[in-house]
Amino acid sequence: xxxxxLAGSSSYIDAPQRGAAVYDACVPIAGWFFARDRDPSRCRIxxxxxxxxxxxxxxxxxxxxxxxxxxxxxxIPTGFRLLxxxxxxxxxxxxxxxxxxxxxxxxxxEFEIGDFxxxxxxxxxxxxxxxxxxxxxxxxxxxxxxxxxxxxxxxEPGAETLQLLRDYLPRGASVVDxxxxxxxxxxxxxxxxxxxxxxxxxxxxFELLDRRDLPYxxxxxxxxxxxxxxxxxxxxxxxxxxxxxxxxDTFLAEIARCIHxxxxxxxxxxxxxxxxxxxxxxxxxxxxxxxxNFFTRxxxxxxxxxxxxxxxxxxxxEHPLRTPEGIALHLHLFAVADK
Numbered sequence: 089x090x091x092x093x094l095a096g097s098s099s100y101i102d103a104p105q106r107g108a109a110v111y112d113a114c115v116p117i118a119g120w121f122f123a124r125d126r127d128p129s130r131c132r133i134x135x136x137x138x139x140x141x142x143x144x145x146x147x148x149x150x151x152x153x154x155x156x157x158x159x160x161x162x163x164i165p166t167g168f169r170l171l172x173x174x175x176x177x178x179x180x181x182x183x184x185x186x187x188x189x190x191x192x193x194x195x196x197x198e199f200e201i202g203d204f205x206x207x208x209x210x211x212x213x214x215x216x217x218x219x220x221x222x223x224x225x226x227x228x229x230x231x232x233x234x235x236x237x238x239x240x241x242x243x244e245p246g247a248e249t250l251q252l253l254r255d256y257l258p259r260g261a262s263v264v265d266x267x268x269x270x271x272x273x274x275x276x277x278x279x280x281x282x283x284x285x286x287x288x289x290x291x292x293x294f295e296l297l298d299r300r301d302l303p304y305x306x307x308x309x310x311x312x313x314x315x316x317x318x319x320x321x322x323x324x325x326x327x328x329x330x331x332x333x334x335x336x337d338t339f340l341a342e343i344a345r346c347i348h349x350x351x352x353x354x355x356x357x358x359x360x361x362x363x364x365x366x367x368x369x370x371x372x373x374x375x376x377x378x379x380x381n382f383f384t385r386x387x388x389x390x391x392x393x394x395x396x397x398x399x400x401x402x403x404x405x406e407h408p409l410r411t412p413e414g415i416a417l418h419l420h421l422f423a424v425a426d427k
Contacts, residue, residue, distance in 0.1 A: 091189050091200035097123040098158060099201040101188060106204045113211035113224055115172040117143065120154045121190055121201050122166045129165075130193045133201075135172040135186055137208075142186075143172030173224050174208065184208040217372075236377035241269035241293055248405055249354055249420075250276055253325055256352055256424050257282060261322035266314070266343055267329030269293055271302040285321070287314060312338060316346040324351040328420075331355050331379045336391060344395040344427060351396065353423040357403055358382040360417045369409060371419055388421055396425035 101119040104110055117135055122128075134144040148165035155162040172186070185205050191198040213219030221234060253273060257263060260281050265273055268286030270293055277284045286297060286304035297304045305315045312335075324347045333339045343351055356373050364370065374382075383391075385401045392399040403418035410416055 091187070091198055094123055094190065094199040094201070096125075097121065097190075097199070097201065099188075099190075101202045101204050104204070104206055107207065109207040109209050111209050111211040112174045113213060115143070115174065115186070115206070116169070117172055117186070117188070118167075118169045119188070119202065120151050120166040121148075121168065122154065122158055122160065122164070123190070126192060130195075132191050132193065133168045133170065134189045134191070134198070135170060136189065137172075137174045137184055137186055140175065142174045143170045145170040182208065233377070236375055238376055238378055241290070241296065242272045243270045243296070245272045245276055246405075249273075249327060252354075252404060252422055253277065253327075253352060254280060256350070257323055257325075258349055261349070262320075264314075264316060264321040264324045264346060266324055266326045267332075268297070268304060270296040271300055271304070273325065273327065274300075274302045287316075312342075314342045314346055318345050319348040321347045322349045323347055325353075326351065327354045328356070328373075331376075331381045331383065334380050336381055337394065340392065340395040347427065349427060351425045353388070353392070353425065355381075355383045355388060355421050355423075357418055357421045359384050359403075359421075360407060360419070363411045363415075363417055364407075364409065366412045367409065371407060373419065383421060385421060388423055392423055392425045396427055398426045400424050 099119065099121040101117070103116060103118045115135070121131070121133065128148045131148060132144060132146050135142050145168050147168070149167045150162060150165050151167040152162055154166045155164065183205050185203055187203045188201050189198045190201050213223055218235070221230065250273060257277075262283040263277060263285070265271070265284060265286045268274065268288050269290075271286050274284045274286060284303070286302060287307050288294065288297065288304055289307045289309045294304070294306065307315060324343050326343065330336060330339070330353055356371065356379070360371060385403070389399050389401045401421055401423045403420065404422050405419040406416045407419050
């Protein structure tokens with residue numbers, strides 16, 4: 089689709105930069121446009137890809153820098169912003185030309201005021217967590233329960249977490265996995281010559297554990313006690329569970345009762361939040377609705393010391409995002425607690 093240029097007009101596209109990579113689902117566009125003898129309050133700016141309209145605005149605002157540059161009144165609106173969304177297809181990835189046009193209400197004709205090429209990248213929202221929930225065409229006002237939730241139990245172990253468990257478990261230990269979920273750490277610990285038993289409260293996890301033929305015991309969440317005898321196990325592991333426990337002291341006292349050697353804990357590292365505040369980012373795992381406890385290294389250590397004689401805490405699992413200073417931080421805290 090071809091559009092004529094409007095004689096006597098001036099324009100510039102500020103963003104995105106030419107050649108920039110943009111997602112098809114969200115293309116923020118900004119710039120300015122001025123046409124003499126035309127009413128800016130009746131102007132409509134459109135963005136098009138392959139002739140198809142992908143975004144528009146009818147709101148222009150005053151740009152003092154443009155007014156000074158063009159030597160026009162500082163009351164004439166020239167700036168515009170709009171959020172475009174393209175209909176991505178297999179053939180639309182890569183270089184795409186976005187054309188910006190202007191037209192006026194009740195006047196025939198549409199005029200090109202600029203164009204720019206971008207690297208169009210598929211957002212593939214259907215393949216991303218929450219992609220279907222917060223899709224650009226989502227018509228509902230979402231509520232807290234729509235956003236803050238709990239994901240499915242993890243079936244495969246985290247490689248770094250598993251290595252820490254291997255490093256700090258006593259050799260050939262009998263291990264109780266408290267809050268074992270789907271039993272992700274059962275098979276590799278059994279393969280490493282440990283005895284392993286899972287404890288779990290979820291009926292869904294019971295089905296998964298049965299399907300995987302892993303040994304486990306059902307925990308009654310109202311009982312206040314774990315279904316284990318005193319000192320039954322050498323060690324305990326508790327991976328990403330303690331943050332979900334309402335009565336943490338009672339829970340830890342039970343873990344300490346059931347073992348006679350060492351307990352290993354992994355929890356989210358709340359310390360990273362201020363470091364990422366400049367990016368307005370919060371680690372993904374903190375969106376879990378059921379988190380009741382949030383730990384710094386000291387609060388975790390002092391809580392565990394009420395039940396264990398010696399506790400050491402360190403961090404692990406680098407966050408993929410760096411701080412503004414380019415420094416890497418860790419997503420999780422890991423505690424080794426000995427009786």
